Amino acid sequence: MAEEQKLFKVTIDNITVEVEPGTTILNAARKIGGDVAPPAMCYYSKLKGSGGKCRTCLVEVAAGSTADPRPMPKLVASCRTTVMDGMIVKNITSERVIDARAGVVEFLLLNHPLDCPVCDQAGECHLQDLSYEHGKAGTRYEFSRRTFEKHDLGPYIQLHMTRCILCYRCVFTADQLTNKRVHGVLDRGDHAEIATYIEKALDNDFIGNVIDVCPVGALTDKTFRFKNRVWFTKPVDAHCGCDKCSGKVTLWMRGDEVFRVTARKDEWGEVEEWICNTCRFERKKVSDWTIEGPTQVSRHSVISQGHYVGITKPAETIDKVMGRKPQLLMDIHTVSGVNDPNVDLSEIEGPAHSDDFKKQ
């Protein structure tokens, strides 16, 4: 007897969507997609218990539900608030939300070093995207930022705590992958730091995934550090017959060289399937992999720049749009003797000189 489950109707930024009961506002908004989906720095759908900490996904609930249409007095974290039937949510249509979000971005950037030019995460950094979309151009902070020493978490992972925004994603990853609590947060407040138990190396076959979940450049792949900029490498989907994990990865290549291996990420920047350390750190030859084809990268990402993926030839022609043939505004060669089309530059020895053009 298939009992039909009643779907909840929720309106986010005037767009109504039907979701199953128990869905969070954030996931309902992601169902709509686009700008309606609030940004999330700490929430990670694959990690149980994550979310609620960064406060970037704050939204305004204008009406709680059909049964109780009172608005919620405070902004709520959309990643941890479940929808009710008839709920009306304001995200980008609410000025309060925009204002609060700008504040959160400013807070997150207070102690974050602006070392993007030397940071490996630059180009795929969620904090970069967030500050670009929701932040302000300048900072009002005039004090020194907190800094930490760099730490190695085992042979493959480096922790650069100065960049950390304490999203706790890596803590949840380590907790949910390993049996022992080896990775956590020490201290509290603005001097809190991510650390492992007595500088212990993170020892687990899947621990490399903490690099992928890190929204900033705090946890980096030591086999890739300073090797290349992500936008110079070309992402390629590939797989291998790995006995530990699914073997489905993205290779970041330049020419024939595999610079880096990461798990495949969905449109929200979340890992689709965890990959093992062997795949991530050791299979760095093209022959280790079966190439599937180029990874679909969002056109807005800096990584897609210059790759011309998904560009189609426009159907409109100048004839159709302007109603005339394209015309020459000025024939440059009639006014300038430089670059005469009749002179073959390759036949000139040494650098070209104006005399070369006058000869003929």
Place this chain on the structure above:
Amino acid sequence: MGVKLLLDKAHVEGIRYYDVYRREGGYRSVEKALKMSPADIVEEVKKSGLRGRGGAGFPAGMKWSFIAKPEGVPRHLVCNADESEPGTFKDRYLMEFLPHLLIEGLIVASFALGSNATYIYIRGEYAWIPDILEQAINEAKANGWLGKNIQGSGFDCEIYVQRGAGAYICGEETALIESLEGKRGNPRIKPPFPAVKGVWDRPTVVNNVETLAAVVPVINMGGEEYSKIGVGKSTGTKLISACGNINKPGVYEIDMTISVEEFVYSDEYCGGIPNGKRLKACIPGGSSVPILPANLLFKTAKGEQRMMNYESLSDGGFATGSMMGSGGFIVLDEDQCVVKHTLTLARFYRHESCGQCSPCREGTGWMEKILKNIETGKGKMSDIDLLWDIQRKIEGNTICPLGDAAAWPVAAAIRHFRDEFEWHVNNPELCLTQNYGLAHYADAREVVVS
């Protein structure tokens, strides 16, 4: 002389010990409660109008009735004795002098809520009090008030004392629960509320020490009678821990019908300001509630006399009012610098922020640094507006109320004492050696130099 329900026996010699406490009429409420049904006790507490004494002032009976009662899942009562709010020390007084009163209240509340294992989470800095409480628990146990089959009623209850490790944030109920479970004291994200998922995911009620102690007179005299004490929705008596520039600092029990003016100046309570100084400002409910200048402390914006109760103290909202809070009454005389005072509080909240959510983690530190600049004469005029903007962006956007608690004192200080902040900016040299002193918000009272 007001009614005293909690501290009436506090000065009886040996009241800390069971024999004297019992002789003075202790544990009568347990005898009475065990003959009632748990639902009746909750009803009685509801009728009494008893409000949570920890700070928020949420009706205790209401809180008790919210607890989920799934079959086969144990429920817990947790006593929040993590009293760390600067300026508040009423629970310490209660636990130190009348430990049995708390134990008695805990037994009644445990019976009403069906908690067989009840915890007292006590602040780590109160290092000597767990011994007092444990001795009281042992005495109560030896006399059949705790353990198996209490007084032949068939109800079992154990009380355990758990020490905190010195974090202010563990006074927040969900952080307290995390800490009690042996984890890092980070507040949980609500919902689910502790009434549904608390300690070890079991339904839990967390109450303040004073609230639980007040259950004893509620049961003894009946909810109806109790609600007649006090005024309006502020029923019963409240402990106020008065400190700062007053002649008689200490813990006072008031019945919420006296005026603030009387509380500050009468010899029965604070006894006025020492050394013939005048009153400048006052924080009426512990460090996290808004500070009030003298002219708004005694009279509300409407010109009515301000009384020591929940409604009157919060009259006018945050624009011209404050809050009852936890009852930490801090008085500042004309020699105190509000900027320095605000800096002290900001430093406290920066130090105590758990670092979980970004507005509080980063904002508290930022506010402290700016305030330090202003206090040491390095401030700019734009810093004052910046402070205002920061507090506005922290308030309400955090997981737990610590963000609000850090934002409110700064907001109130700027709201009421902006001229003092500006004076600091305009007189960078002078502010290092001299205080701003009184201004238009001074208490108009004639100074009597004795």
